[in-house]
Amino acid sequence: MIQQIYPAPSHSYRYELNKDMQFAAAHYIPAEEAGKCSRVHGHTYFANLTIAGDELDECGFLIDFAVLKRLVHDRFDHRLLNDDTELFDSKDGSRFPTTEAVARIVCELVQQHLDTRPNRPRCIQVFLRETPTSYVIYRPHPEVRHER
Structure with missing residues (x-):
């Protein structure tokens, strides 16, 4: 991957x-107003x-990089996003597979896993x-962070 500086x-x-x-x-936005993007x-x-x-975990990680790859890459790679009706909905505009929604959903999926970790890391940005x-x-x- 090309090196890039992210905000x-x-x-x-x-x-x-x-x-x-x-x-x-692949995806499509199920709205006529989406123009060309309404086609697959x-x-x-x-x-x-x-x-x-x-805090780091027992291996000295916030989270293993491989776990993040499994959570995201394995879920979305070579898929038609609209087919994942657990995550996306063709009747709810906030759950159309737009880039905005995909970024939010990736964050939510990752955070659900992070919430099970004893060191409780946070997903603070998805680019x-x-x-x-x-x-x-x-x-x-x-x-709100509560001190232990």
Whole structure:
């Protein structure tokens, strides 16, 4: 993957890791207003996940890079995103497989897994490039951190 500098989210965590990956997927936006995008077409998506936290796990990781790849790449690569009706919905505009929604859903899927980890890392940013000239950044609202 080509080296790229991504916009850095502001945070106060001690550790931050970034995982780059790509996946090829097709989709369509089920709305006439989407123009050409209402027809099935594909992209090679480039994603960067930013994970942050204060504690490392028993292996010295925030999260193993391979786990992030399984969560995202294995779920989306060589798929028609619209077929994943667990994640996407052709009747709910907020769940059409737009780049914005895919970035949000990637963040939510990763965070669901991170929530099971004893060190409780956070997915604080998903950068998702759909084409060489178009990308989305999704940052979930920061949650109130409670000191242990």
